[in-house]
Amino acid sequence: MFSPADIVTIPFGDWVNEFVRGFLVPNFRGFFQTIEVPVEFVMEWLNSFFNWVPMVVFTLVMALIAWRTAGKANAIFAIIALAFVDMIQLWGDTMTTLAMVLTAVVFCAIVGVPVGILAAGSDRFLKVIRPILDIMQTIPSFVYLVPIVMLFGVGSVPGVIATIIFALPPIIRLTNLGIRQVPEDLVEAAESFGSTRWQKLIDVQLPLAMRTIMAGLNQTLMLALSMSVIAALIGAGGLGLVVNTGLGRLDVGRATAGGVGIVIIAIILDRITQGLAERKQVHTTSLWQTLRGFFQSSSSSAKEKQLAEKAG
Amino acid sequence: MAEKLSVRNVYKIFGGDVDTALSQLENGETKETIFAETGMTVGVQDANFTVNEGEIFVIMGLSGSGKSTLVRMLNGLIEPSSGEILIDGDDVAKADTNKLRKIRRSKLAMVFQHFALFPHKTVADNVAYGLKVKGVGRSERRERALKALGQVGLRPHADTYTSELSGGMQQRVGLARGLATESDILLMDEPFSALDPLIRRDMQGELLELQRSLQKTIIFITHDLDEALILGDRIAIMKDGRIVQTGTARQIVDEPADDYVAAFTQDIDRARVLTAETAAVEPEALRYGEATVGEALRRMEELDRNALFVTDNGKPVGVVAYRDLVADGHDREAKLADERMCTDFPTVPHGTSLRDLYGFASSGLPIGIVSDEGKLDRVVEARALFGQLATSPEEEQAAAERSGHDPAQGQAATA
Structure with missing residues (x-):
């Protein structure tokens, strides 16, 4: 049977090798290693902070946040689950994973929210980035592990960078969506009073899009967690490493323990961020108000919920 | 009375090739043929009117007549395809972004059909929005917002959220937001259309009451002729993007410019329009x-x-x-x-x-x-x-022709 390969074969793999090894690595290694610096800084800081905080204090703080955002049941779950993690002797690894994941999420937000805002403001820009986002979400993450190792080396920081690439699309997409969903007449109202673009963005569009953006942040967080095992392949530590070594030694128990740790962190963070997203529905406008909301009496949060229902 | 706002030969064409559509319009082609041939929509064609200081100018038309497009061109939310829009002599149509922003901040405020209140702000913060944009300080903002809320009778609700208010109250907040900036011109885009009939009547009365003391220049959009007749010092009637008649309520009812206007005015309550x-x-x-x-x-x-x-x-x-x-x-x-x-x-x-x-x-x-x-x-x-009350102008005429009597006697007989 005839096939095009009989006539022409394309050395696609060689081309890519050529591009990465011959062009990207020699010319841009310095640039990429500069990118590493802030990521490394944040991650190291978070990692040492989480490992410094006593387990009991950390658990109580998490429980308090979970209580304020997601209710009593979730707070109790957080206490039991974190105690369990400690008892299976994975506390340190869990804190390292948490530091990596949060670092990735912080940088995803720093990059993703502005890109999403730009995409919401320009159809042309959206057209350009949409296929890129599609590729980022569909390409198997193993494919870009190799170039990342070439450009960034091995270790936790390259692991975090791989995680950022993997987890970035949802926050961009949902920031774009959230801002585009702000009712047209509210935007018109802001403009009709002579708002600048910045005033319109800060005072009207972002607060009203906040709920959708928080949903994007939640998805980004979940993706980042699911990446932690893959990131361990290029030398990142934490629970991913536990799972990987368990696999390598065919130690089912250890691999499962690492997996359970990841699931527990995922559930707690998911409930908290979802709770935050729901609170964003009506009036809380800033991170400060949200934080302050943690410490308000529960009756006022119940009232807010009522209002939220009314508005919905 | 001084001329506050003047609209001259304003066109708005939605679609790519504006110049072609404009020249087609000049050749006398209709909105429909232009749409069929080029796919471009003529929103407003050749709008001309002036609004005097302190008057309520009503633009009345059915949906699709271009009235909302027209009012949005007045504050530059929609850019006119051609023509001049002069506010105190400044041309909004040609203003750049900065100048347009300055005009919006100082001279124009707008009230919207579906209120367009910010759900994440309190009533007072909503009302103070225009002031915040202008950079007025927090305490002065609050003070002026409360004053505006006082004018619409909502001062006690200053610190609630808008979702807790009824439709009529929400639109009062919208009105207060328009009043708070103390701009000379108030653009009202079907502000009462989304309200229940009884509340609508109340709001119309309140607007007239407020206007008596404020003496703003108000451009009021409506699809309801009754509302237009109650509120308007002068009324412009739009059809298919064109202003077909401009005049006082009396002129619109008694001297309709064409069959379209006549058909409109046929069913209205003459008692409200005609004066003693x-x-x-x-x-x-x-x-x-x-x-x-x-x-x-x-x-x-x-x-x-x-x-x-x-x-x-x-x-x-x-x-x-x-x-x-x-x-x-x-x-x-x-x-x-x-x-x-x-x-x-x-x-x-x-x-x-x-x-x-x-x-x-x-x-x-x-x-x-x-x-x-x-x-x-x-x-x-x-x-x-x-x-x-019993006779319309056509009937009067017909009766006069039939009987040879003058209309006044005819009326006395019917009474």
């Missing part, structure tokens, strides 16, 4: 302290009236009724004195609508129209009042 003057006649008043009973009776017989006003120095002091004078069997030479007059007589100021005279007419006494100084200018006979 349309049914009024000369007072033929008797002088207090001079006229005698006999003279009064004779005048009434001559004029075919049941009652006449008695005036002192031009001011009405009473009404004498034929049946009272006859029944009492008074001395015909006696002067008209207080005990022979009904001193509880109805008077109204100029410009009162016929509708507001109904209540007085039931007494059977004539209704006096008095000037600002209290002098009796004109009189409306009760029976003429009902006659005026």
